[in-house]
Amino acid sequence: MKFFLIVSYIALTFSAPSKSFASEVEAGSPASILDSKEDDFCIKASQTDGGMSHYHDCLNNALSKSNKKLTEKYEEKLKEITYSKDYDFYDSINSDRKSLRPKIEASYKNEQKTWIIYRESYCKNIVSGNITGDSAFVGYISCTINMNKRRVEEINLMYNPASTW
Template sequence: MKIKAFTLITMILFPSVCLAVTPLMAGSEKDACYAKIDNRHEGENCIALQWKKSNKEVNRVLEKKLTSIINDSNFMDPFNSKSEETTGSVFQKRLSKSQKTWERYKKDFCLAVASQIGEEGFDYQPTIEQCEININKRRIEEINLMGDLPQ
C-alpha cells in the first residue's frame, strides 16, 4: 500500500519522471532535417546548421546570466571576510569554469553516444550533433534553473 501511495504521489508531483525518455541520438531537429530530402548530405548540412544554432543559444543564455550578475547590486557583497572578492565575481568565475568543464563533458559524452553506431556509420556526425543539441537544451534549462537573482 505504501509503495502504491508513493508511486501515485511521485506521478502527481513529478509527471516528467513518468514520460518516455527520448534517446540522446534522436530528436526533432534530426527528424526534420532528414524528412523529404533527396540525399543525405542535405540532411547533414541541415543538422550541422541546427547544431551551430543550438551552441549559439547556449552561449547567449550563459552570457545573459553572466551579464545579469555584473549589473545586479545584490552581487556586490563580499564573498567572505578573508578576501575582497564579491559574491558576483566568485559566481561569475565559477559559472564560467563550470561551462568550460561542461563543454568538454558534452563533447566526450556525445562521442560515446555516437560510438554505438560506429565511426564509419553514415549517421555518425549527425548523431553527435543531435546529441549535443539535446544536451544543450538541458544545459539551458540548468542555467535557467539558477532562477532569479537574490533580493
C-alpha cells in the same frame, strides 16, 4: 499456496507496466539522447529537397543554431551576474568587506568550460562502439543539440538570487 505465489510472480513479471518509459520522459523530449526533433525535421526536409547532402547541411545548421542559443543564454547570465545588484554578496558586514561577485563570475565561467568538455566527451562516448559512419555523425549532432537544450534549462535555473533558498 505455492501455486498462488507462482501465478502472482508470473503475472507481475510479464504484465505490461502501467506507465511506459516514453510517457515518463518529459513531453516533447526524446526518449534517447541520440534522437532529436531537429533530426526528424531534417529527414523530412531532405526527402523533399534533395537527399543526403541537404540532410547533412540541415543537421549542421541545426547544430550551429543550438550552439548559438547556448552561447547567448550563457552570455546573458554572465552579464546578469556581472552587473546586476542582485549579485552584490559580501564576505562580511565589516567596512573592509570584499565582494563575492568575482568568485561567482569565475565559478560560472569555469563551470561552463567544464560542462562543454563534459558534453563533448559524453556525446563522443555515446556514439562510439557500435555506431559508425553516418549514424555516428547524426547521433553526435543530436546528442550535442539535446545536451545544449538541457544546459540552457540549467542556466535558466541557476544563480537566481530571488529564490527563497
